[in-house]
Amino acid sequence: MKIEISKGKGNRLINPGGVILVSSCYKDKANIITLAWHMPISKDPALLGIAIAKSHLSYELIKKSEEFIVNIPTVDLLKQVVFCGSISGDKIDKFQEAKLTPEKASRLIKTPCIKECIGHIECRLRDIKDIGDHGLFIGEIISASAEEGLFSDTWQVDKTKLIFHLGGGVFTSSSEKIEVK
Ligand SMILES: Cc1cc2nc3c(=O)[nH]c(=O)nc-3n(C[C@H](O)[C@H](O)[C@H](O)COP(=O)(O)O)c2cc1C
Numbered sequence: 001m002k003i004e005i006s007k008g009k010g011n012r013l014i015n016p017g018g019v020i021l022v023s024s025c026y027k028d029k030a031n032i033i034t035l036a037w038h039m040p041i042s043k044d045p046a047l048l049g050i051a052i053a054k055s056h057l058s059y060e061l062i063k064k065s066e067e068f069i070v071n072i073p074t075v076d077l078l079k080q081v082v083f084c085g086s087i088s089g090d091k092i093d094k095f096q097e098a099k100l101t102p103e104k105a106s107r108l109i110k111t112p113c114i115k116e117c118i119g120h121i122e123c124r125l126r127d128i129k130d131i132g133d134h135g136l137f138i139g140e141i142i143s144a145s146a147e148e149g150l151f152s153d154t155w156q157v158d159k160t161k162l163i164f165h166l167g168g169g170v171f172t173s174s175s176e177k178i179e180v181k
Contacts (some may be wrong), residue, residue: 034085072119
């Protein structure tokens with residue numbers, strides 16, 4: 001016996017997707033958006049996709065600057081994750097309001113990364129696919145970094161708690177590592 005899920009909530013069956021904070025910057029305006037919709041899409045070249053609603057400020061900033069950074073938060077940043085995902089950076093500085101620290105990324109990217117996050121993927125924008133009410137931003141990975149001790153080939157989920165979004169205001173976190181030899 002299966003229960004029917006509305007079309008609008010169908011995507012929740014393939015959640016939980018790890019929650020990310022994407023930083024962007026155009027001219028002097030830096031911003032942060034919380035995203036749950038993202039995916040790796042090519043190994044060589046290394047490409048990933050993030051889906052951003054056309055109405056969001058981040059859509060404009062990334063389109064204009066042609067770069068973005070995927071930052072990986074842990075559960076201790078959940079309050080900031082919800083904040084950055086509930087209010088537009090239109091009129092506020094989310095770095096300042098959420099008490100997150102902008103940190104210089106590599107030489108190739110002007111956008112700051114978020115110091116408090118445990119990992120960063122710096123991306124150059126390759127393309128934007130117009131899909132429904134979202135744009136699928138395709139980024140080429142320029143460089144990536146992760147907190148020493150927490151990443152060794154994969155995230156060491158027994159040592160840190162990543163955030164996963166189940167839908168609405170419901171989240172879960174990782175803790176158990178299951179290895180298949
Ligand atoms: C857990 C969570 C996940 C979210 N995932 C997405 C997403 O994948 N794509 C999207 O466009 N918005 C997503 N949002 C909503 C945006 O983060 C939110 O509307 C944000 O305020 C937009 O910021 P901006 O206008 O400053 O760019 C999510 C929000 C939360 C709380």
